[in-house]
Amino acid sequence: MVRILLRFSENIVEEPIISQIIIELKVPINIITAHVDSKGGEVLAEVPDEALKKVVKAFRKRGATVSIPKLIEIDSEKCVSCGACITLCPIEAITMDEDASVVFNQEKCLGSTCSACVDACPTRAIKSVKQNSSEVAANNAH
Amino acid sequence: MEALKLSSKKNKRTIEEINEKIRTGNVQVLTAEEMKKLVESSGVEVAFKEVDVVTTGTFGAMCSSGAIINVGHSDPPIKIQKAWINDVEVCHSGAAVDLYVGATVMSERQPFEYGGGHIIEDLVSGKEVELKAMAYGTDCYPRTQVKTNLTKDDLNQFYLLNFRNCYQRYNCAVNSRDETIYTYMGKLLPRLKNATFSGAGELNPLMNDPDYETIGMGTRIFLGGTQGYVIGEGTQHDPQNRFGTIMIRGDAKKMSPEFLRGASFTRYGTTLYVGLGIPIPILNEGLVKKTAIRDEEIFTNVVDYGVPRRDRPKLAKVSYKELKSGSITVGDRRIRVSSLSSLKTARKIAGTLKSWIENGEFFLTAPVERLPVDSVFKPMRQTEEVSFVANVMQKAVTCSETEAVQAIAERIVTRSVNHIVMVDGSGKLTGIVTSWDITRALAQGKTALADIVTRRVITAKPDEPLETASKRMAQHNISALPVIDNEKKVLGIVTAEDVSKLLGR
Numbered sequence: 257m258v259r260i261l262l263r264f265s266e267n268i269v270e271e272p273i274i275s276q277i278i279i280e281l282k283v284p285i286n287i288i289t290a291h292v293d294s295k296g297g298e299v300l301a302e303v304p305d306e307a308l309k310k311v312v313k314a315f316r317k318r319g320a321t322v323s324i325p326k327l328i329e330i331d332s333e334k335c336v337s338c339g340a341c342i343t344l345c346p347i348e349a350i351t352m353d354e355d356a357s358v359v360f361n362q363e364k365c366l367g368s369t370c371s372a373c374v375d376a377c378p379t380r381a382i383k384s385v386k387q388n389s390s391e392v393a394a395n396n397a398h
Numbered sequence: 399m400e401a402l403k404l405s406s407k408k409n410k411r412t413i414e415e416i417n418e419k420i421r422t423g424n425v426q427v428l429t430a431e432e433m434k435k436l437v438e439s440s441g442v443e444v445a446f447k448e449v450d451v452v453t454t455g456t457f458g459a460m461c462s463s464g465a466i467i468n469v470g471h472s473d474p475p476i477k478i479q480k481a482w483i484n485d486v487e488v489c490h491s492g493a494a495v496d497l498y499v500g501a502t503v504m505s506e507r508q509p510f511e512y513g514g515g516h517i518i519e520d521l522v523s524g525k526e527v528e529l530k531a532m533a534y535g536t537d538c539y540p541r542t543q544v545k546t547n548l549t550k551d552d553l554n555q556f557y558l559l560n561f562r563n564c565y566q567r568y569n570c571a572v573n574s575r576d577e578t579i580y581t582y583m584g585k586l587l588p589r590l591k592n593a594t595f596s597g598a599g600e601l602n603p604l605m606n607d608p609d610y611e612t613i614g615m616g617t618r619i620f621l622g623g624t625q626g627y628v629i630g631e632g633t634q635h636d637p638q639n640r641f642g643t644i645m646i647r648g649d650a651k652k653m654s655p656e657f658l659r660g661a662s663f664t665r666y667g668t669t670l671y672v673g674l675g676i677p678i679p680i681l682n683e684g685l686v687k688k689t690a691i692r693d694e695e696i697f698t699n700v701v702d703y704g705v706p707r708r709d710r711p712k713l714a715k716v717s718y719k720e721l722k723s724g725s726i727t728v729g730d731r732r733i734r735v736s737s738l739s740s741l742k743t744a745r746k747i748a749g750t751l752k753s754w755i756e757n758g759e760f761f762l763t764a765p766v767e768r769l770p771v772d773s774v775f776k777p778m779r780q781t782e783e784v785s786f787v788a789n790v791m792q793k794a795v796t797c798s799e800t801e802a803v804q805a806i807a808e809r810i811v812t813r814s815v816n817h818i819v820m821v822d823g824s825g826k827l828t829g830i831v832t833s834w835d836i837t838r839a840l841a842q843g844k845t846a847l848a849d850i851v852t853r854r855v856i857t858a859k860p861d862e863p864l865e866t867a868s869k870r871m872a873q874h875n876i877s878a879l880p881v882i883d884n885e886k887k888v889l890g891i892v893t894a895e896d897v898s899k900l901l902g903r
Contacts, residue, residue, distance in 0.1 A: 336457070336659060336671060337742040340584050343592035343734040352724065356742035376585040378459060378661035378671070378738070
């Protein structure tokens with residue numbers, strides 16, 4: 257299972273988006289924590305690894321922001337901005353900006369379930385961040 | 399006469415004149431990227447008048463790099479026979495205490511993660527490294543073992559001595575196989591899902607002087623953050639195909655880890671990223687035109703690294719402009735492309751070299767001998783035959799999807815094979831059935847072939863070396879590979895039995 261952090265803006269917070277996606281994709285989505293009020297909502301959920309891509313896509317299609325909290329860490333001292341990682345990212349979360357610096361979009365990153373870029377980095381500047389024990393405990397509780 | 403002399407003077411400029419301008423602070427320097435813009439906007443004549451030197455730069459993995467170090471004599475002295483620095487074997491091929499640290503030699507404890515390139519970076523950064531050495535002992539060098547810690551300050555000489563650097567341009571790599579491969583061109587996803595390239599294109603040093611008019615033995619260059627020298631052409635120098643290379647030397651004690659980085663290519667090995675820049679003196683208008691070369695005029699081939707042969711298929715021709723844009727087109731497909739070298743650092747090198755020259759800290763040299771322009775890079779002469787899949791494959795025994803398990807079982811017995819290849823009406827591969835599958839089907843009472851056939855088949859190509867096919871069988875723990883062509887048509891089958899027969903011969 258993979259943890260995803262869902263953010264719903266004020267405009268869409270009243271829509272039953274999670275239920276819709278569960279029914280449409282027939283994927284079990286496990287809600288770990290939820291904080292919802294009139295200003296918006298934030299939900300930490302678990303989805304099966306193999307369904308991650310389509311679930312993330314479905315939430316984004318409906319206007320929710322999806323992120324996997326701090327799953328990748330870039331050592332900027334080690335990174336030489338070669339760009340070897342760019343095309344390995346299945347969701348194009350790594351790009352090269354105008355001055356040829358490599359930029360990581362942490363919001364988009366799928367984290368440890370993907371990690372396709374990690375072993376492609378020649379200077380080993382990319383690290384998959386392990387979940388800390390309290391988070392693991394939270395996951396195991398379900 | 400006077401007028402003629404004047405005009406000839408106008409059309410030419412000497413290195414001495416440029417150095418005089420550097421001395422007096424009047425030199426005009428542009429980076430190669432700036433030069434191209436100037437020539438485009440103001441033309442060759444103006445650019446020649448205004449520019450004395452164009453600086454270039456590149457920062458990429460250069461495997462044929464290393465450092466020669468002299469560690470001084472121990473007491474009692476040792477004639478080193480074998481030596482390791484931080485568990486990386488270093489080469490001893492001289493008298494007693496000279497060692498060559500090769501960038502691609504890997505650590506015995508952390509292979510693929512730490513190697514010679516990292517030792518060079520660590521030493522350059524001022525870190526302490528551990529030297530272990532052993533010897534057979536002689537009357538004059540009695541010691542047989544030594545272990546000590548060293549920093550660059552403890553070394554007598556620490557010179558970067560790279561025998562092939564700075565390729566003029568390089569291939570763009572893709573992978574046609576069904577699996578991800580890890581190469582010196584990085585991680586290549588299956589079925590042409592990504593591409594990689596290397597090189598700075600229009601910023602590349604040799605590309606800005608492709609006839610090596612100003613580059614050769616003795617050319618002073620930017621190397622690893624300090625001044626170094628070209629000492630000749632590099633190995634595999636291939637000028638006629640625009641794959642020129644250089645051999646270089648520089649004092650590593652003065653270098654900076656920003657421009658000299660140990661690197662690891664997963665499942666390939668370790669290497670060294672080298673930062674290198676060459677100043678091109680603008681001696682005539684011809685050099686203005688040469689340094690005006692743009693990325694769209696520099697082409698390279700898209701090469702299929704999925705084919706493990708010396709001559710790999712070339713699938714397309716692309717320009718460095720396309721490569722730097724992030725995607726290329728092969729046939730009707732758009733493929734995302736990654737750089738392995740750092741354009742950002744290449745730009746920084748060209749900029750740094752420019753400021754050194756402007757500040758009077760760097761003077762140009764004329765080469766005492768130019769790089770060859772007509773030498774040829776030959777393939778290896780091979781006196782022993784190599785086996786390919788086509789040499790050992792046999793006719794495949796086939797079946798169709800509609801057949802019954804019983805019929806397949808009989809075929810396995812009558813033809814005495816262990817593998818039946820399933821094909822469609824046009825002979826294309828659709829699956830494979832083994833005698834083990836049949837045994838299991840009978841035990842479980844299954845009668846339909848469709849229920850037991852393996853549809854994701856691991857295959858081989860006829861022109862593939864037998865060694866890689868055999869490795870693939872071991873990797874997937876299987877005993878045969880159907881041999882197919884590019885259209886998936888079954889040409890035959892190669893079995894582990896056939897391979898061992900040949901190797902045991």
